[in-house]
Amino acid sequence: MKIKPLGSQGLKASELGLGCMGMSDFYGPRNDEESTRTLHRAVELGITFFDTADMYGPFHNEELLGRAIKGKRKYLTIATKFGIVRDPNNPRVRGFNGKPEYVKKACEASLKRLDIDIIDLYYLHRVDPDTPIGDTVGAMGQLVKEGKIRGIGLSEVSANTLKKAHAIHPVTAVQSEYSLWTREPEEEILDACKNSGVAFVAYSPLGRGFLTGQIKKQEDLAEDDYRRFSPRFQGENFQKNLDLVSKLEQMAVSKGCTPSQLALAWVMAQGDHIFPIPGTKRIKYLEENIGALNVKLTKEEMAEIEKIAPKNVAAGLRYPQEMMGSVNR
Numbered sequence: 001m002k003i004k005p006l007g008s009q010g011l012k013a014s015e016l017g018l019g020c021m022g023m024s025d026f027y028g029p030r031n032d033e034e035s036t037r038t039l040h041r042a043v044e045l046g047i048t049f050f051d052t053a054d055m056y057g058p059f060h061n062e063e064l065l066g067r068a069i070k071g072k073r074k075y076l077t078i079a080t081k082f083g084i085v086r087d088p089n090n091p092r093v094r095g096f097n098g099k100p101e102y103v104k105k106a107c108e109a110s111l112k113r114l115d116i117d118i119i120d121l122y123y124l125h126r127v128d129p130d131t132p133i134g135d136t137v138g139a140m141g142q143l144v145k146e147g148k149i150r151g152i153g154l155s156e157v158s159a160n161t162l163k164k165a166h167a168i169h170p171v172t173a174v175q176s177e178y179s180l181w182t183r184e185p186e187e188e189i190l191d192a193c194k195n196s197g198v199a200f201v202a203y204s205p206l207g208r209g210f211l212t213g214q215i216k217k218q219e220d221l222a223e224d225d226y227r228r229f230s231p232r233f234q235g236e237n238f239q240k241n242l243d244l245v246s247k248l249e250q251m252a253v254s255k256g257c258t259p260s261q262l263a264l265a266w267v268m269a270q271g272d273h274i275f276p277i278p279g280t281k282r283i284k285y286l287e288e289n290i291g292a293l294n295v296k297l298t299k300e301e302m303a304e305i306e307k308i309a310p311k312n313v314a315a316g317l318r319y320p321q322e323m324m325g326s327v328n329r
Contacts, residue, residue: 001046001293006077006275007172008197011120011151013077015268016290017049018042019203019279024061027209027281028222032064035281039068043076045290051175051201051277053081053125054110058088062113070115078114079121079173079201081155082106083128083136096326098128100139107148121172123153127329133161134168141169153201156327159192171198176327178202178274180211180263180305181232181244181314184328186270194273205267205276206260207232207314210241212285213249213259231316240315247308257295260285264292266305 006013021027023035039050050069052061062080069076082103087093097106110119122143124136143149151172154165165171174193178185178200185200193200206212208227215221218228218238227233232241245259252262260278267276278289297305317324 001048001290003048004272005199006049006121007151007199009151009170009172011077011172013049013275014047015275016047016264016293017051017079017201017275017277018047018286019277020050020052020061020065021056022279023064023281024057026056026226027279028225030060031281035064036068038281038283038286039065041283042286043069043072045287047290048075049077049079049275049277051079051203052114053084053123054106054113055081055084055086055125058086059113062110066114066116073116077120078116079123079153080110080114080119081123081125081153082110083123083125094323094326096126096128096130098124098131098133098136100135103136103139104143107143111148118147119149121151121153122149123155123173123175125155126326127154127157127161129329133164137165137168137171144169156329157189158328159188161329162189162192162196162198166196166198171196173199173201173275175201175203175277177204177318178267178276179205179207180248180266180309181207181241182318183311186311189328190271190274194271198273200271200274202267202274202276204279206263206278206289211245211248211259211263213245213252216242229320230318231320232314232318234316237316244309244313248305251301251304251308255295255301257291258288260288261292261295262305264289265295265297266302268292269297269302 085095153173155175
């Protein structure tokens with residue numbers, strides 16, 4: 001596992017991180033014991049970069065991660081997020097808050113739940129349309145001055161928003177969905193990050209698990225799994241996307257790796273400033289994902305993948321229509 005600079009503000013992280021969201025929310029039942037074992041195994045295998053958020057649970061995921069990293073903190077880069085507010089009475093309801101006073105309040109709460117003194121990378125989870133980005137980032141910059149956080153992150157922002165934010169305070173990283181079936185970052189934000197010395201953190205690099213080849217029918221998902229409501233996992237879209245995965249599976253077999261490893265190797269091949277953070281709550285899949293580090297793709301293989309999965313190949317939106325307005329702001 002290679003440790004490399006995370007942006008240009010002094011942070012470092014393992015080239016492959018671990019997304020922790022599914023351990024607490026959205027992807028079926030929780031199993032804290034299994035998740036904790038997976039987190040410990042990730043550290044053993046050299047992963048130092050862990051990603052969570054206050055809205056995962058809500059709140060449960062930060063607490064879970066905080067307990068798991070006890071005694072291991074100094075070796076790790078911990079990232080969390082704020083800005084999406086969920087209604088306690090109806091967790092499906094979302095709001096956005098990037099007001100300066102909320103930035104400080106949310107940070108203090110995350111520090112307490114994680115049981116750490118400083119957050120390495122603190123993201124604005126989604127841009128608040130009612131608060132100027134300069135106000136939010138200005139408040140985050142104050143947290144850096146106060147020693148509460150080390151680096152500022154933004155999630156699902158446009159290149160223009162990054163430019164505005166970066167002018168207020170240096171941004172360490174931008175996190176957005178990026179995979180073989182979500183390639184919108186290639187339009188602007190990947191280059192904008194590279195040219196500004198900003199790391200790009202790719203979440204859902206395995207297409208929310210679809211690109212692993214493990215999901216063959218909707219019944220493979222738990223009744224309460226968020227993906228049942230995702231357009232790409234529904235109706236005709238499901239079968240079309242399954243056909244895409246079938247082609248990737250065939251190529252993986254000829255390459256001597258798994259579809260997951262092929263998909264992750266492709267993401268990592270897009271640039272040294274890119275950090276994929278595939279999520280899992282099982283050691284088996286964690287170890288499989290780390291195996292992607294040994295998969296090197298030739299120019300010919302990259303071209304073959306391009307034929308199989310060109311831009312816009314996925315059938316269906318990546319989020320339900322009502323949620324699409326909150327991305328790429």
